[in-house]
Structure formats: C-alpha cells, structure tokens
Amino acid sequence: VALSGRVGSHNYREATLEAGGTSPSGEAKAGLFYTRAKSDGFQKKDFDMQDLMVKGGMLLGDNQWIGAKFTHYKNDANISYRGLFLDAFKSGAKYNPAPDDWFLTGRKSLDINHLWDIGPDMSLNTVLYWSKMHRDYWRFGIDNAASTAAGRWVYTDSVNGNNREFERIGLDSRLTFAHNGFGINNEAEVGIRIMDEEMVDRTINATRANPRSGTIAQDRVDSAISYALFAQNRFDMTERLSVTPGLRIEQYEQKRRDRRNSANDGKSSNTEYLPGIGATYQLNPGAQLYGSVYKAFSPPLNSQSIVDGVDQKLDAETSVNIELGVRGRHGKLRYELTVFQMDFDNQITPGITGGLANANAGSTLHRGMEAALGYAWDNGISLDTNLTWIPTADYRESRGGGIDKGNRLPYSPELLANVTLAYASGPLNAALSGRYVDAQYGHGDNSKPITGSGNSVWKGRLPSYYTFDLTGSYDVSKQLRLTAAVKNLTDKRYIAGLRQGIYAGPERSFEVGAKYTF
Numbered sequence: 001v002a003l004s005g006r007v008g009s010h011n012y013r014e015a016t017l018e019a020g021g022t023s024p025s026g027e028a029k030a031g032l033f034y035t036r037a038k039s040d041g042f043q044k045k046d047f048d049m050q051d052l053m054v055k056g057g058m059l060l061g062d063n064q065w066i067g068a069k070f071t072h073y074k075n076d077a078n079i080s081y082r083g084l085f086l087d088a089f090k091s092g093a094k095y096n097p098a099p100d101d102w103f104l105t106g107r108k109s110l111d112i113n114h115l116w117d118i119g120p121d122m123s124l125n126t127v128l129y130w131s132k133m134h135r136d137y138w139r140f141g142i143d144n145a146a147s148t149a150a151g152r153w154v155y156t157d158s159v160n161g162n163n164r165e166f167e168r169i170g171l172d173s174r175l176t177f178a179h180n181g182f183g184i185n186n187e188a189e190v191g192i193r194i195m196d197e198e199m200v201d202r203t204i205n206a207t208r209a210n211p212r213s214g215t216i217a218q219d220r221v222d223s224a225i226s227y228a229l230f231a232q233n234r235f236d237m238t239e240r241l242s243v244t245p246g247l248r249i250e251q252y253e254q255k256r257r258d259r260r261n262s263a264n265d266g267k268s269s270n271t272e273y274l275p276g277i278g279a280t281y282q283l284n285p286g287a288q289l290y291g292s293v294y295k296a297f298s299p300p301l302n303s304q305s306i307v308d309g310v311d312q313k314l315d316a317e318t319s320v321n322i323e324l325g326v327r328g329r330h331g332k333l334r335y336e337l338t339v340f341q342m343d344f345d346n347q348i349t350p351g352i353t354g355g356l357a358n359a360n361a362g363s364t365l366h367r368g369m370e371a372a373l374g375y376a377w378d379n380g381i382s383l384d385t386n387l388t389w390i391p392t393a394d395y396r397e398s399r400g401g402g403i404d405k406g407n408r409l410p411y412s413p414e415l416l417a418n419v420t421l422a423y424a425s426g427p428l429n430a431a432l433s434g435r436y437v438d439a440q441y442g443h444g445d446n447s448k449p450i451t452g453s454g455n456s457v458w459k460g461r462l463p464s465y466y467t468f469d470l471t472g473s474y475d476v477s478k479q480l481r482l483t484a485a486v487k488n489l490t491d492k493r494y495i496a497g498l499r500q501g502i503y504a505g506p507e508r509s510f511e512v513g514a515k516y517t518f
Helices: 086-090 144-150
Strands: 002-008 012-022 028-039 047-060 064-077 102-119 122-142 155-179 185-207 215-236 241-258 266-284 287-298 317-330 333-345 364-376 381-395 415-425 428-437 465-475 480-487 495-499 501-504 509-517
Touching: 012 509, 086 501, 266 317
Parallel strands: none
Antiparallel strands: 002 012, 002 509, 012 028, 028 047, 047 064, 064 102, 102 122, 122 155, 155 185, 185 215, 215 241, 241 266, 266 287, 287 317, 317 333, 333 364, 364 381, 381 415, 415 428, 428 465, 465 480, 480 509, 495 501
C-alpha cells in the first residue's frame, strides 16, 4: 500500500492511493490505483478529476490465467476551444478566454484477458474489451462583430451543448506458436479482431439561465463494425537474420441514423488488404539493423462517407510506410537511429474550398529521421537525448483554399528535440530536461503572419520555442520519498496552437509532493 500527494501552483492538489496484493499461494493477484486531482488552473481553467483503476487475476489450473481490469475516469474542466486574441497574447494576458464554457468528460472500461499456454511452443491470448465515454461540451455563443472590435470574445446568452457519447465492444484473439517449417526456426501469429462502435451525437440549444438543458437541435447515431483477420510468421533465416512477413484483412461497415430526419440515414463499407514485411539483422552482440515496409489505413469518418443519406464511395486513407534503422549499445553508450518515409494517398479532405469537399483528394509525403543517444558515467551523471528531423512533410498536389503543391502540412515542425541531464547519488535523484519545438504553420496555406478574429480562420506561423523542467526526489527512508518539480523553468511564453484564437503554453509552475509506502 502506498499513499502520495502533490501540491503546486494554481492551487493544484493531488492525492493517490495504490494498493495491491498476492494470495499466499501466488495463484491470484489484485491491485487498485486511485487519483483525485483539483486545480484552479493555468489561465483560471480549473478542473476536478478522478481516476480509478482496479485489476485482478487468477490461475485456472496449471496452464491458464484469467484477469480483469476496470477503469473509471471523470473530469469536469472549465476549458474551451477559444483562445486569446493576438494583442492579448502579446500583452501577456492570463485570463480564461471562455470563463463559462465547460468540457465534461467521463469514461468507464472493462477488459477481460484470458491466456492459455496450450503447449511448450503454443499459446492463445484473448481479450474481450468494452468502454463507454461521454463528452459534453457546453459552449456559449459569441457576438462575432463585437468580439472582433473588442479584441476579445464577447459572449451572448445562448449556449450550445455539443454532447457525444461513445460505446465500444470488441474481441481480440491471437494464437502464437513456434514451428520448424522449411527446416528453420519459425514463430507464427494468427488472429481475429471484431469491434463494434457507436457514437450518439446530440446538439442541445440552451440558455444562460438554463445552461445544461434545452431543445434538441441534432440527434444522430453513427456506428461502425469491423472484422480483421491477420497473420504473420517470423522466419529465422540464420542466427543473425530474421524476416517477418504479414497480412491483415479488414472489412468495415459504417452506418448513420438520424433520429430527427431519416432522409439522412445511410451506410458505407470497405475492405482493405494490408501487407507488410519486417526484418532484423544482428551485426554484432551490441548492434542490430532493422527495417520494415507496410501498408496502413484509416477509414473516412461517417460524416465524410455518408452525406444526406448518400454513400460518397470514399476509399480509405492509405499510406505505404518504410523505415530502416540501427540500434544497440557500446559499453555505457546507448543509441538508435531510424530513417522513415510515409507516403499517403486517398487523403479525405472535407470542407476544403475548390470543389474537394467530401472527396478522395490529395496526397502527402513525409520523410525524416529519428535518433536517440544515451550515456551514463560512473559518477551518477547520465545524459539522454532524442531528436526527430522531418525535412519533408508536404502536400503533393494543390487542394484549393490556398493549399498548393509543395506546401508544408500544418503542425509539422521540422525539428523536435529532447535532452535530459540527470544525477543520481544514494537517496538523491535530480534531472534537468529541455525540449525544443521548431517553427510550424497553423494552416496548409503556409501564411506567416498570425491572423484571425472572432470565428474566422486563425492561421499563421507559430515561432519555435524551448522549455526546461527541473525535477528531483529524495528518499528519506525506504518508506518515504519526497519530490519536487519546476515546470517551464525559464517561464517561456510561447504559442502552443491556433484554432479559435491563440493557445498559450503553460507558464512556470511549481510542485512538491511525498509518497509513503507501507
């Protein structure tokens, strides 16, 4: 059993209980994790969050294990899509730009896992999962002209409840077995996945006097059911070389049911064949080459594939992904280097001007490199770094609305880097972490000045920024640990994103905490 707590800036309070145990025979285990956190919030965006996880499992005979995990999450947050206007951001404004908007979320889930060791070289792992989530977003209407004139949001007395509920149930079962086909060592995996999902999308027109109830303006049910078969086999060609080809076949059907206007009902379906192959080669005991080529896909949203009850005959958004890399260690040095390419086609682009709304349109190309490097000295000092460099993240054809061939995709910085310098000595641990995010565009037209007012399209070039965090802990005893942190150490003011206004990154904050283990 362990109890821990933290307090910090913006009246942050958090308490956590961890408990668990094993039966005397070791044949059954159970655990619990519960966190409650509240804060007045950066920019006065307060929240009240609860997070519970309970899990347990037991042996069934000598070769089977069954386990279950239940989670319950709830968060009432005084946040909104609305951000600051440009002049307010430049002046260092710290107020909540939407003080009466609320984003209310909750989620429950249950997973049941069964593992059966059929034989020395064969096992069957089956997971049955269910989850249900609600997301109620109560958002006040705005006077667009008055907001533009005032340089900040001016709200009306109308409230829009954009409320959604998601439910998902599925089954994933995988059989893994070793064999000696073709006279070499092999490991095969075959499986099936069935998943049924449903979203209830309801819009409620409310008022300031009654902000949580009103007239239903939209009431739709979007659903999808998918079936997937997959198989792969690892061929150990030599002691150093292994090759793993695989294939996934996915069939899905989407439906829309409009409970206010049946003319909007419709359905759409697709079948996708997704091959792939991967390989590893052990250069020496401390270094391994690896690579893969595979096809991936993402189905169109119901709102894109079914319009006014008509199947738009949209193909899935597909990509061919390639990666090649090396990883390993030499003494106290750890390293990994990967180059990659993701070539997307059939990109579905709803709402783009120029005749591309709800159509198969556009393709994009992403090329880059990821690297990680770590080193630990004998005196307790260690250095860990990682870097992502993406020189190419471009549209490959013009798409209208100012999006031209060769433009860079929005929110795709060319360079991301993280560096952590740590020190550990006896009961003391400390770390200084730095993060760098390169400049990026907020819109596909790659315009540079940050523009936007009211409900207009906000766009522009977000400047690069870096932040530092300082964390530490001290073990007073085997039972008691003290912790402290300073986030955004230099109090860097930066733009985290654009949507309806400017989202400012969190300012400098402080935390102290303690954990006691019984």
